[in-house]
Amino acid sequence: MPSVTSCSKERRPCAWFNITLFRKNWSRFWPLWSLYGVIWFLILTVGILNSRSIYDTMPDNYYPTGYVVYAIPMGILLSLGFGVLCAMAVFSYLYSSRPVGLMHALPIRREGLFLTNYLSGLSFFVLPILVVALLTLGAELYAGHGVDLTSLFLWGWCQCMVSLFFYSFAVFCAMFTGHILALPAFYGILNGLVFGLDALFRELARIFLFGFYTSYQLNPWVEWLTPTLCYIDRMGSTGSPNYHFTGLLPVFVYMLAGLVFTGLALLLYRRRHLETAGDVVAVSWLRPIFKYGVAFCSAVVIGTFLWSVFLPQVSHSILWSLLFFLLLTGALGYFIAEMLLCKSFRVFRQGWKGCLCFLILLTLGVSTLEVDPIGFEVRVPQAQQVVEVRLDTPSFAPYDGASSPSVLRREEDIARLVELHQTIIDHQSQLESAERVSSHSYVSQQVGDYMVDVETSGSFYFSFTYLFRDGGTMRRSYRIPVDEELLAEPTSPAAKLDALINAPGLAQQEYLSLYRSGDVLTRVNLSTYTGADQIFSSGADTQLLLDAVLTDLEEGNLGRHYLLENQDRYANCYYNDLTFHFYSQEARSELVEDGHIYQFTITIQTTATHTLEALRELGAEDVLILRSAAP
Incomplete structure (x- = not known):
């Protein structure tokens, strides 16, 4: 009996391509390629024509x-969208028993069927792009603003290569399933699989690992393995005046990846069983991966969501309540996947063993995170190993030029932070209990002659990165509860953090981080409650204020910061700020390039004796108003 993958006739058509099938795909699926071409025609060709009326308002070139x-x-x-639509169209015959049997009964080899359908789907992109490029060229000639063949060719080439990748990846996904509705689901999931797994791991680690640093910035390898994000992040333009395109590297990389996916899809197509038409997963070795993958994602995503809804205030010390939701939703996801694979609701009798194994493995994984066998939670480096600490904290009062220290380089500051880190570890159980409760409370109290709303308790998000002498890094983040009682207890994390941000010399370092000897002080602005700044531009006046502020900073009379908007903050801080404007004699990378101008702002405080005396000499004492006295 002749094979259905080859022709037994004496005159056999070309084994690798069939022009009749190619033309049939073009005539049958004309709405896809015509819609794709119309969209680009409206964006590019019509956009160029419309540019005639608004050209005068746009930059040159x-x-x-x-x-x-x-x-x-x-x-x-x-x-991204048309890639999966075209793959669904040209390979739609694979998802029904009758069409797949008829198609493979044709006198065409499987390689010929695959390549003909693949190339016809790819031409749905290439030919409309070519037509739109020619029409756009004519529009440029008609508009009369010049013709740029280079950028037009670059547009067409990039669109073809991007379409090649997404379409090839969709074809690759099409070989794994026998159900047409499962194809876009697999295509979407696999496009964001690495990003999703990274997010799931971060979420679990954030919940179970005390101090785990969660950042919105993606690792480069996660971005490269998430093509859509990589394209969006890296493809762009330099802007005026040259408008050079940027982002060719991902275009080349994903073009090669698209060719690889095409080859893998062909290999899978050659081994595909026709009987799998209608199955959600058409490849046998992928069925357990699909089943356990659905169960795991259901457990983490749905389980953590239900846990946060039903137990929003649960403390970290009893996080084992989360395990119940993970196991419940994991089992639910497992049996749903089993039903999809078996196309039956009667899966409990034969599926309970696999579900039990999954739940045991999930319990072991959660237990490993909670027990922390590698000592992630308790690791505190030696101060001698650290060369620098980078802080990432919200601002604290008063909100001036040193309201959020960014880098610690002095040995004594690094030692204080390491001591704070150890204190946090020593108070881990208390901090975990308060970690999910971050509310702030206020109460009306009399400060001096006025009633003000002072903050009595709150929490402070504190994260930092160690840079070690050997080049390594270590990141941690914590939420530290703060109230008057904790600030009064010298061994509490809140008191240690307060001591760190008010360490001698640290505020002076932050305020004067850009200042260099020889920089010219151009003017000083004194803010007022009415909003009209009082400006000092005389050289003698500005120098008097600068010398007074520097003296107060050196003596520790100025630069006090607060973790709470408490009585001390209202009684000590003025509403007024001093802003010093400098002109640098040399260009430095941290300064504004145009004129080398920079500034720093400092809040006036009642303890700043030299600064207050200088303001009295300048007759500016009347505009000063304490925070507690501000209406």
């Missing part, structure tokens, strides 16, 4: 180069 280059990233989402 914007048209046509800038318009075409800015249109390149628009094709990312278009290619």
Whole structure:
């Protein structure tokens, strides 16, 4: 009996391509390629024509180069959506028993079927792009703002390569399933799989590992393995005046990846069983991966969501309540996946053993995170190993130029932070209990002659990164509860943090981080409650104020900061700030390049005796008003 993958006739058509099937796909699925072409026609061609009326309002050289280059990233989402639609169309015969049998009974080898359908789907992108490029060229000639063949060619080439990747990846996904509705689901999930797994790991680690640093910034490898994000993040333009396109590297990389996916899809197609039409997963070795993957994602996503809804104030010390929701939703996801694979609701009798194994493994994984066998939670480095500490904290009062210290380099400051870190570890159980409760409370109290709303308790998010002498790094983040009682207890984390941010010399270092000897002080602004700044521009006046502030900083009379908006903050801080404007004699990377101008702002405090005396000499004492006395 002749094989269904080859032709037994004497005159056999070309084994690798069939022009009749190619033309049939073009005539059958004309809405796809015509809609794709119309969208690009409206974006590019009509956009160039409309540029005639608004050209005078745009920067020089914007048209046509800038318009075409800015249109390149628009094709990312278009290619993402049309890639899976075209793959669903040309390989739709794989998802029904009758069409798949008829198609493979044709006198065409499987390689010929695959390549003909693949190339016809790819042409749904390439040919409309070519037509739109020619029409846009004519629009540029008609608009009369010049013709840029280079940018037009770059647009067409980039769109073809981006479409090649997304379409090839969709075809690769199409080989794994026998159900047409499962294809877009797999395509979407696999496009964001690495990003999703990274987010799931971060969420579990944040819950179970005390001090785990959660950042919104993606690791480079996560971005590269999430093509859509990588395209969006890296493809762009330099802007005026040249409008050069940026982002060619991901275009080349994903083009090669698209060719690899095409080859893998062909290999899978050659081994595909026709009987799998209608199955959610058509490849046998992927069925357990699908089943346990659905169970794991259901456990983490749905389980943590239900836990946060039903037990929003549960303390970290009894986080084992989360395990109940993880196991419940994990089992639910497992049996749903089993039903999809078996196409039956009667899966409990044969699936309970696999579900039990999954729940045991999930329990072991959660237990490992909670027990912390590698000592992640209790690791505190030696101060001698650290060369620098980078802080990432919210601002604290008063909100001036040193309201959030950024870098610690002095040995004594690093030692204080290491001591604070050890104190946090020693108070881990108390901090975990208060970690999920971050409310702030206020009460009306009399400060001097006025009633003000002072903050009595709150929490402070504190994160930092160690830079070690050997080049390594270590990140941690904590939420530290703060109230008057904790601040009065010298061994509490709140008191240690307060001592760190008010360490001798630290405020002076932050305020004067840009100041260099020889910089010219141009003026000083004194803010007032009415909003009209009082400006001192005389050299003698500005120097008098600068010398007074520097003396107070050196003596520790100025620069006190607070973790709470408490009585001391209202009684000690004025509403007024002094802003010093400098002109640097040399260009430095941290300064504004235009004129080398920079400034720093400092809040006036009642303890700043030299600064207050200088303001009295300048006759500015009348505009000073304490925070407690501000209306």
